[in-house]
Amino acid sequence: MDTDPMKTPSNFIKTLIENDVREGKNDGLVCTRFPPEPSGYLHIGHAKALCLSFGLAKEFKGFTNLRFDDTNPSKESSVYVDAIKMDISWLGFHWKHECRASDYFVELYQLAERLVLENKAYVDSLNPDEIREYRGTLTNPGKNSPYRDRPVEENLDLFRRMKAGEFAEGKHVLRLKIDMSSPNLNMRDPAIYRIRHTAHHETGDEWCIYPMYDFTHCISDSIEGITHSLCDLSFEDHRPLYDWILRELEMSCHPQQIEFSRLNLQYTVMGKRKLRQLVDQDIVDGWTDPRLPTLSGLRRRGFTAASIKEFCRRVGVTKSENNVELAMLYSCIRDELEISARRVMGVLNPIKLVIQNMGDKDVIPLQLANHPKNESMGQRILNFSNEIYIDRADFREEANRKYKRLVLGGEVRLRYGFVIKAERIVKSSDGEITKIICSYDPDTLGKNPEGRKVRGVIHWLPAEDAVPAHINLYENLFSVDFPDSDGRDYSELINPNSLSTCQGFVEPSLIAATVEDRFQFEREGYFCIDSELSSPNSLVINRIVALKDSWEKIDQV
């Protein structure tokens, strides 16, 4: 496989395009488009489509247009337009033209009139229920509408009056005259214009009839000179219609529609309707909730654009059903952050530890590497003093040999510091450990103690300099791997632990961290500053992903 991150790995679409270019089709041009409907936020499935369409066009020196498919004013809004542009830019893609289907409303209308004139379209006055009835079923052919043979003049008159606003919604619809007995339901006289007395976020109240997807999309592609129109498998059945319209209209540019399978990620949902439901029902904290697979959510969680593109590269492009494991995504961000993230100490569940053989005022400045393998990332100093914090999970009153951390009476090394020994503990009246009293061995900095082996290393923070932080830890949003194919209601499938928070401590340097920064809390995972809730005097930190943890498995047996 091609491992160059700058290039799309080989896939069936790329192969097909390579052949087109080789044969000189479209004068060797490769022009694509990304056509979101501005009715929701983009998610990681869109990232796959983005990587494909933008990636291919770029590789073949073509261009990609961003086109908002805004033909349904009742569902769309400009707030989504802005969010979508933001997400695409964040991923690092540059579109040639920013277009909207609504830019073509006049042209679309004229083309529709032409089809009426050529007796290839007619105004149907059946109501929605009747239209459904007449359409037939999957196994039975449909039958012609009684209005199908209206004279051209009457169709034209009616269509113009639809446009003029003379009719109520649902009264009439413009349909293509194709074949009511086609085995492909999409060819059974599809509706291409409906009446909607709704203002459009771009065209205002200029129109009260709006063209529908099948009619709009192919023509928009054609107008823009798109050569390869990539979409997901659900449009495969629409391709004959796509081609029919462009052929009947004798459009000079006839793009090729190619379908690929959409991305499915385990333990989450990708459908726009479903994501909206999570947002609307306040199951999550808006479209940018870090648990969501939306690009805004992933960004807020701390995923980088590069890691998402790498993920898309790794999952590939095919026509087969796929259910990608979350581990694949996590691996991408870990691989990147392992190299780039600076290391810091962060204590999630603090417990105080007192060094008894150190004075109150004693301070030993310790040098800590910002990255164990990259000296150029420099060092920092942390003051070791007689009161420090460690994580509760790193201490046990008793434990078996497998436990490598601090045990009462045992020794452990403080990361980049001394070896300490747990002498005794202090408990509160309800039995909770409130303090661990330790001694430290001054002769163990940077070297092993004489005659003993210290197996464990734990992270720590000086109590004096520790900065409190609100830390968000995430787990899968859903408790089942395929929420879509589970019969139960969403509310029953949400993982109650998808978000857990703790009040921990971090190094002072994080006060100055920016939203772009990512860091590794040693032994814990990769974290970032929450872009919406954090401030220098009240840090909110999100865990992007935990470090791989082979201990967790051992501990459970």
Next chain:
RNA sequence: UGGGGUGUCGCCAAGUUGGUAAGGCACAAGGUUUUGAUCCUUGCAUGCGCAGGUUCGAGUCCUGCCACCCCAGCCA
């Protein structure tokens, strides 16, 4: 029982004219390690949905089955 698709390791996925099954993730076992991380080494489909056939040779060709997905919005 109509039409359109898809079936290669637990997951993703190469496999372009038939020539003797890439790679990634995950997992397992060793080694290194002041992160139970990283890194390194090794292992992981006599098998390509099933059954036949053609062929010296088939994941790749032929035939017949089976399974799963999508389509009956005046949504996109």
